[in-house]
Amino acid sequence: xxxxxxxxxxxxxxxxxxxxxxxxxxxxxxxxxxxxxxxxxxxxxxxxxxxxxxxxxxxxxxxxxxxxxxxxxxxxxxxxxxxxxxxxxxxxxxxxxxxxxxxxxxxxxxxxxxxxxxxxxxxxxxxxxxxxxxxxxxxxxxxxxxxxxxxxxxxxxxxxxxxxxxxxxxxxxxxxxxxxxxxxxxxxxxxxxxxxxxxxxxxxxxxxxxxxxxxxxxxxxxxxxxxxxxxxxxxxxxxxxxxxxxxxxxxxxxxxxxxxxxxxxxxxxxxxxxxxxxxxxxxxxxxxxxxxxxxxxxxxxxxxxxxxxxxxxxxxxxxxxxxxxxxxxxxxxxxxxxxxxxxxxxxxxxxxxxxxxxxxxxxxxxxxxxxxxxxxxxxxxxxxxxxxxxxxxxxxxxxxxxxxxxxxxxxxxxxxxxxxxxxxxxxxxxxxxxxxxxxxxxxxxxxxxxxxx
Amino acid sequence: xxxxxxxxxxxxxxxxxxxxxxxxxxxxxxxxxxxxxxxxxxxxxxxxxxxxxxxxxxxxxxxxxxxxxxxxxxxxxxxxxxxxxxxxxxxxxxxxxxxxxxxxxxxxxxxxxxxxxxxxxxxxxxxxxxxxxxxxxxxxxxxxxxxxxxxxxxxxxxxxxxxxxxxxxxxxxxxxxxxxxxxxxxxxxxxxxxxxxxxxxxxxxxxxxxxxxxxxxxxxxxxxxxxxxxxxxxxxxxxxxxxxxxxxxxxxxxxxxxxxxxxxxxxxxxxxxxxxxxxxxxxxxxxxxxxxxxxxxxxxxxxxxxxxxxxxxxxxxxxxxxxxxxxxxxxxxxxxxxxxxxxxxxxxxxxxxxxxxxxxxxxxxxxxxxxxxxxxxxxxxxxxxxxxxxxxxxxxxxxxxxxxxxxxxxxxxxxxxxxxxxxxxxxxxxxxxxxxxxxxxxxxxxxxxxxxx
Numbered sequence: 001x002x003x004x005x006x007x008x009x010x011x012x013x014x015x016x017x018x019x020x021x022x023x024x025x026x027x028x029x030x031x032x033x034x035x036x037x038x039x040x041x042x043x044x045x046x047x048x049x050x051x052x053x054x055x056x057x058x059x060x061x062x063x064x065x066x067x068x069x070x071x072x073x074x075x076x077x078x079x080x081x082x083x084x085x086x087x088x089x090x091x092x093x094x095x096x097x098x099x100x101x102x103x104x105x106x107x108x109x110x111x112x113x114x115x116x117x118x119x120x121x122x123x124x125x126x127x128x129x130x131x132x133x134x135x136x137x138x139x140x141x142x143x144x145x146x147x148x149x150x151x152x153x154x155x156x157x158x159x160x161x162x163x164x165x166x167x168x169x170x171x172x173x174x175x176x177x178x179x180x181x182x183x184x185x186x187x188x189x190x191x192x193x194x195x196x197x198x199x200x201x202x203x204x205x206x207x208x209x210x211x212x213x214x215x216x217x218x219x220x221x222x223x224x225x226x227x228x229x230x231x232x233x234x235x236x237x238x239x240x241x242x243x244x245x246x247x248x249x250x251x252x253x254x255x256x257x258x259x260x261x262x263x264x265x266x267x268x269x270x271x272x273x274x275x276x277x278x279x280x281x282x283x284x285x286x287x288x289x290x291x292x293x294x295x296x297x298x299x300x301x302x303x304x305x306x307x308x309x310x311x312x313x314x315x316x317x318x319x320x321x322x323x324x325x326x327x328x329x330x331x332x333x334x335x336x337x338x339x340x341x342x343x344x345x346x347x348x349x350x351x352x353x354x355x356x357x358x359x360x361x362x363x364x365x366x367x368x369x370x371x372x373x374x375x376x377x378x379x380x381x382x383x384x385x386x387x388x389x390x391x392x393x394x395x396x397x398x399x400x401x402x403x404x405x406x407x408x409x410x411x412x413x414x415x416x417x418x419x420x421x422x423x424x425x426x427x428x429x430x431x432x433x434x435x436x437x438x439x440x441x442x443x444x445x446x447x448x449x450x451x452x453x
Numbered sequence: 454x455x456x457x458x459x460x461x462x463x464x465x466x467x468x469x470x471x472x473x474x475x476x477x478x479x480x481x482x483x484x485x486x487x488x489x490x491x492x493x494x495x496x497x498x499x500x501x502x503x504x505x506x507x508x509x510x511x512x513x514x515x516x517x518x519x520x521x522x523x524x525x526x527x528x529x530x531x532x533x534x535x536x537x538x539x540x541x542x543x544x545x546x547x548x549x550x551x552x553x554x555x556x557x558x559x560x561x562x563x564x565x566x567x568x569x570x571x572x573x574x575x576x577x578x579x580x581x582x583x584x585x586x587x588x589x590x591x592x593x594x595x596x597x598x599x600x601x602x603x604x605x606x607x608x609x610x611x612x613x614x615x616x617x618x619x620x621x622x623x624x625x626x627x628x629x630x631x632x633x634x635x636x637x638x639x640x641x642x643x644x645x646x647x648x649x650x651x652x653x654x655x656x657x658x659x660x661x662x663x664x665x666x667x668x669x670x671x672x673x674x675x676x677x678x679x680x681x682x683x684x685x686x687x688x689x690x691x692x693x694x695x696x697x698x699x700x701x702x703x704x705x706x707x708x709x710x711x712x713x714x715x716x717x718x719x720x721x722x723x724x725x726x727x728x729x730x731x732x733x734x735x736x737x738x739x740x741x742x743x744x745x746x747x748x749x750x751x752x753x754x755x756x757x758x759x760x761x762x763x764x765x766x767x768x769x770x771x772x773x774x775x776x777x778x779x780x781x782x783x784x785x786x787x788x789x790x791x792x793x794x795x796x797x798x799x800x801x802x803x804x805x806x807x808x809x810x811x812x813x814x815x816x817x818x819x820x821x822x823x824x825x826x827x828x829x830x831x832x833x834x835x836x837x838x839x840x841x842x843x844x845x846x847x848x849x850x851x852x853x854x855x856x857x858x859x860x861x862x863x864x865x866x867x868x869x870x871x872x873x874x875x876x877x878x879x880x881x882x883x884x885x886x887x888x889x890x891x892x893x894x895x896x897x898x899x900x901x902x903x904x905x906x
Contacts, residue, residue, distance in 0.1 A: 325749070339720025
């Protein structure tokens with residue numbers, strides 16, 4: 001649905017721009033919702049982007065820069081006048097403004113901050129890495145005091161309300177701090193509204209509250225949010241002082257992007273930094289060629305194993321017919337395991353210390369799978385080549401290869417996690433090397449013994 | 454972190470239960486947060502679960518049943534007394550209560566509904582399938598009228614507030630309806646609070662509002678939420694009457710589960726219905742054996758292709774050394790494409806109507822990748838076997854195979870989507886059949902021509 005809107009708007013706006021009908025282009029663009037605006041805007045030629053942005057309402061410009069891909073937003077922003085950019089940044093959420101400033105050349109940043117009204121809100125956010133809780137949080141939030149009465153608290157919120165961007169959805173859980181700004185509790189706005197105005201905030205607040213440190217990894221925050229069904233997450237510093245709030249929408253984006261990256265890596269490609277169709281052919285090739293080339297090492301090893309058994313293969317040509325089956329089975333059993341384990345690690349179902357349990361789980365599953373597959377393979381092979389010894393060789397090999405690939409498939413991701421390498425990165429190429437070459441070695445060794453060639 | 458808490462609590466509670474110290478077990482369990490409670494509770498033996506549940510506060514029992522795996526929750530609930538179960542269901546969110554009732558035998562449901570206080574809230578939800586917007590929404594929400602004054606609206610909300618479960622996080626966007634209950638706008642609680650009490654609601658509400666039909670697929674709702682950074686989504690019926698609200702936490706779970714299922718399917722396993730370590734070995738084997746067996750068909754075909762070229766393979770044994778490389782390259786290039794396309798479809802970056810654009814994108818990328826890989830393969834093969842004609846065969850085959858597998862890899866998921874089959878299901882086995890067997894056929898045909906054997 002939304003794609004149709006984007007497509008139609010894009011054609012219309014391109015037509016307007018061709019005829020230099022700026023006003024129409026601007027008003028059509030402004031009528032869209034921010035993510036749709038950004039989608040249309042991103043595919044316009046650079047000159048048109050630069051000419052269009054200053055004509056938009058500040059708020060729309062801010063929305064577009066927030067929604068755009070980071071790199072492109074920085075590229076465009078660096079080409080704007082410092083004055084104009086500062087005004088746009090003032091309209092952005094503080095965390096997004098900090099992200100954008102963080103991507104600009106540092107000699108520009110100082111001049112822009114000097115021209116910004118909200119500079120003191122944004123400046124402290126600049127020190128946090130993009131992918132940490134501190135990089136995701138906003139420092140614009142209302143906080144209540146424990147000793148305030150409910151009436152005072154509501155007055156505070158009323159006074160704060162105009163600061164609020166009317167377009168932003170926000171969780172109306174209001175955090176409560178003590179005198180030293182330390183996080184003490186949370187209270188819902190609705191509850192405040194329904195409570196006797198003379199009661200103290202601390203008597204209605206909920207003290208059981210989750211928070212994260214500013215340095216916490218964004219994935220960890222996203223997992224907390226998903227697990228505990230939160231709509232926002234308070235961020236504290238080392239002294240447990242409340243320094244910011246992360247809202248669910250930012251963490252939803254984190255969850256989506258992490259899953260996308262994992263799926264792309266598991267397919268054997270570097271994660272794309274932009275949507276599929278917006279990624280050019282050259283970029284696409286660059287993201288994919290690396291792993292395909294790594295395969296040559298694998299394949300060389302596998303080829304070497306075949307050469308090693310040249311004599312056996314020449315003696316019993318029928319052995320070669322089963323090579324795709326055996327390599328394929330090993331590869332599939334292994335990729336089942338790695339995908340299951342990697343996802344379990346990603347959503348927190350499995351931790352590093354579950355190492356042995358996972359291994360034991362896979363060993364037993366592998367044995368079951370291997371025995372089933374081996375049985376079927378025996379029947380299939382014996383009707384195919386009509387040599388019970390070859391059938392036995394194939395069946396035995398299947399059992400050992402499946403056991404091997406499920407073990408390796410469970411150990412590799414855990415090992416990568418332990419070494420702080422993304423498990424999805426190493427699992428592909430390392431797996432295929434270990435599984436293909438070793439599988440073939442297992443098969444041909446068993447053949448040598450069973451067939452006595 | 455949370456896993457440690459769960460682990461410790463579990464050991465402690467098991468100890469208490471062994472010594473029949475029920476009170477301690479109950480109070481420790483009640484001190485945990487709901488998802489942690491459910492994690493501990495789920496691994497207890499069934500008799501202990503049945504004995505423990507009636508001793509817990511109703512609210513905790515409700516939380517645990519909400520958080521548990523659907524099937525197990527139904528299994529346990531069916532063993533409770535109708536009276537007790539009705540009381541627990543009354544404490545649950547209406548949408549969760551409806552889900553649970555939907556999983557119970559229909560002869561039980563009537564008796565339980567008759568004993569429930571909130572029966573009239575839950576009953577209309579029973580008609581919606583679990584995986585639709587209607588199945589996810591709650592029908593407990595406050596709605597305002599356009600013509601109310603802000604003062605009246607706040608009074609309404611104050612009256613409604615005690616209904617609200619103090620533990621549930623909720624987006625404080627309040628929806629506004631007309632006399633016929635048709636959705637007209639949305640307003641934030643903070644904005645109401647800060648507005649002149651004599652103004653009308655319709656003058657402060659935002660009319661630009663997204664909604665979904667009750668029958669909308671849950672994935673579609675989750676995508677809207679993620680794209681437009683919403684914290685809740687109103688659900689309307691055919692006459693645009695507001696009938697429920699979906700909150701972000703439910704949709705976050707949908708996003709997480711869909712990504713998990715896709716990753717598991719892409720690895721070649723049926724999605725697990727429970728966390729990795731809680732899935733038994735037998736269940737695990739059942740979820741994985743199917744696709745491994747399907748591979749036999751693939752492998753038979755691939756083997757047949759080898760038999761077809763028996764003569765050529767026997768004449769030039771060196772040809773066999775490159776089989777793993779060629780099959781592997783085809784498989785990897787294909788899985789890169791399917792993973793990229795499947796994820797792009799899942800997050801809405803690509804639609805069915807982009808069919809030709811995707812195909813064209815992959816054809817060109819495939820050509821680039823193929824040429825790079827072919828060049829490297831030529832160098833590698835000519836140093837390895839020292840026969841320029843074999844090297845040429847390998848290089849040419851790589852180009853054609855990569856082109857073939859990127860095309861098939863982009864067409865299959867789109868075709869599956871078109872036929873309303875989950876693209877992740879067909880892409881695995883169908884891909885390997887088409888890519889392995891066809892790849893080998895391409896290679897050996899080229900060999901026949903180039904080498905003239």
